[in-house]
Amino acid sequence: MASPTPSSSISAVAESKSIALKAEKVSVYYGSNLAVKDVYLDIPEHEIVAFIGPSGCGKSTILRCFNRMNDLIPIAKVEGRILFDGEEISGKRVDPVELRRRVGMVFQKPNPFPKSIYDNITFGAKINGYQGDYDELVERSLRGAALWDEVKDKLKESGLGLSGGQQQRLCIARAIAIEPEVILMDEPCSALDPISTIKVEELMHDLKSKYTIVIVTHNMQQASRVSDRTAFFNAIATDKGGKMGYLVEYDKTEAIFSNPKEEYTRDYVSGRFG
Amino acid sequence: MTADVTGDIAPGSWNPKRDRAKMVQIIVKIIFGAFAAISIFTTIGILGTLIFETIAFFQEVSIIRFLTETRWTPLFASKQFGIFVLISATVMIAVISVLVALPLGLLSAVCLSEYATPRVRKILKPILEILAGVPTVVYGYFALLTVTPFLQTFLPNLQGFNALSAGLVLGVMITPLVASLSEDALYSVPRSLKDGAYALGATKRETVVSVILPAAVSGIVSSLILAISRAVGETMIVTLAAGANPTLGFNPFVPVMTMTAFIVQITAGDAPHGTTAYKTLFAVGMTLFLMTFALNIFSFWFVRRFREKYD
Known part of the structure; x- marks a missing residue:
């Protein structure tokens, strides 16, 4: 199975939308293992793009390229070009610390700091030298993450005391407190119950007007519910016994789910494998 | 085929013979219990002796004298039993050693766990462990014969036996x-927590200072308290390098006598069995025990109070 040609994936964003993130022939290696090969992808501003695909297909790995989290893994190596607002962000000359202020991330497992709810929100602002009013920032961020009403009376309590769903929304609040342009979400609902999941999904709809969102999800219903575009990744076994991921198809979400061009996509979204 | 073979035997008709196994189980339980009991009885025995002899001591010397007198002269004709003379020396040396061990130990720990590449780590860790394996008597001689003369080159009023070099070398000893x-x-701070900080645009230093260190504070404090207990109870270095001159106060330049050094002096054969001086030994031992016991209780409480639970 060959990787898709550049033209097929770029054509997914044909309209004159401005592109927030762009991947050009991106490959990621872990040591000598090629984990994801030759991904071309355009992510337009103020849209929600979902990455779906079976385990080991490299969807999280590609997500982590957009805020250079792979830099923290010593054996990981990223090839190709990644552009953010038209500027190259891969390579040694770009400071990942500054990039991550503009490209926020929410993780699979809620990971609030063992600090108060208030300090969880102000942490990012403090280290980035925020000059404004911190009380206002905390309220604005918590309102933005639809958490304010639940926690406004216990801002000094530990963030670890919240329920899983509340913790995850706290992490979203923490991410939007530093006013990023993009929010990357790595399976943000996989550790949450259905009600909390719905809350986070509704939140994503609200956040779309301000932020570009990229979400990795195992849940195809979730991808179809929340996203404007969907990228389907697949994995093939390599000679070394590992798995190599590649981008199969990238299109508007309704096209991926109702009329996919590739047979693999059709099989996956109809639940025949994965 | 198999159906025929099993078909002849009714379910449940095969009774396993497990009597021997059950008996071995009981015997093993008794043996293990006995060994566990030995360590418990030993502790009780030591504690009992300490308490018994301490009570005997306080029948001869009032607890008021013990706590308020300002000199420690149990072997002189004019006996005085001011325990704070010994406690002040012990505390002073422990404080000096912690002032050395806290920055050295904590910074090495941060360096090893967050900054060092695997290769550097492979070299640094064994060196630290060698430091932990040096016999304390060697540290003592090092303090007396190397550190003190070196310090005297720029601290001329430092005496030959002093609390300063004993404390400094003790600090090096507890650093590992x-x-x-x-x-x-x-x-043990979860990877996800560090990722969370980095994803907010934190540098490594900001992550270490604002997230990793606070999250690990309970473990760091308990390591420190264990090190203090070790410093308070350490004997050889202070006996060799700090002198045997009971002095009240916190002057690190003069010879002092710690509680442990006093115990060495008495057990080396100065006091016959049953005398007041002999009983003093147990009163000092009891004080030492209470100090380390209090530290351990505090550490226990602190860890329970401040440990963060991640699932």
Whole structure:
């Protein structure tokens, strides 16, 4: 199975939308293992793009390229070009610390700091030298993450005391407190119950007007519910016994789910494998 | 085929013979219990002796004298039993050693767990462990014969026996303990927490200072308290390097006598069995025990109070 040609994936964003993130022939290696090969992808501003695909297909790995989290893994190596607002962000000359202020991330497992709810929100602002009013920032961020009403009376309590769903929304609040342009979400609902999941999904709809969102999800219903575009990744076994991921198809979400061009996509979204 | 073979035997008709196994189980339980009991009885025995002899001591010397007198002269004709003379020396040396071991140990731990490449780590860790394996008597001689003469080159009023070099060398001795236990605490901070900080645009230093160290604080404090207990109870270095001159106060330049050094002096044969001086030994031992016991209780409480639970 060959990787898709550049033209097929770029054509997914044909309209004159401005592109927030762009991947050009991106490959990621872990040591000598090629984990994801030759991904071309355009992510337009103020849209929600979902990455779906079976385990080991490299969807999280590609997500982590957009805020250079792979830099923290010593054996990981990223090839190709990644552009953010038209500027190259891969390579040694770009400071990942500054990039991550503009490209926020929410993780699979809620990971609030063992600090108060208030300090969880102000942490990012403090280290980035925020000059404004911190009380206002905390309220604005918590309102933005639809958490304010639940926690406004216990801002000094530990963030670890919240329920899983509340913790995850706290992490979203923490991410939007530093006013990023993009929010990357790595399976943000996989550790949450259905009600909390719905809350986070509704939140994503609200956040779309301000932020570009990229979400990795195992849940195809979730991808179809929340996203404007969907990228389907697949994995093939390599000679070394590992798995190599590649981008199969990238299109508007309704096209991926109702009329996919590739047979693999059709099989996956109809639940025949994965 | 198989159906025929099993078909002849009714279910449940095969009774396993497990009497021997059950008996062995009971015997093993008794043996293990006996060994566990030995360590418990030993502790009770030591504690009992300490308490018994301490009570005997306080029948001869009032607890008021013990706590308020300002000189420690149990072997002189004019006996005085001011325990704070010994406690002040012990505390002073322990404080000096912690002032050395806390920065050295904690910074090595941060360096090892967060900054060092695997190669550097492979070299640094064994060196720290060698430091922990040096016999304390060697440290004592090092303090007396190397550190003190060196310090005297720029601290001319430093005496030959003094609390300063004993404390400094003791600090080096407990550094590996602080470093190793603190590193464990830092290492157990979940990866996801560090990722969370980095994803907010934190640098490595900001992540270490604002997230990793606070998250590991309970482990770091308990490592420190363990190190203090070790410093308070350490004997050889202070006996060799700090002198045997009971002095009340916190002057690190003069010879002092710690509680442990006093115990060495008495057990080396100065006091016959049953005398007041002999009983003094147990009163001092009891004080020492109470100090380390209080530290351990505090550490226990602190860890329970401040440990963060991640699932």
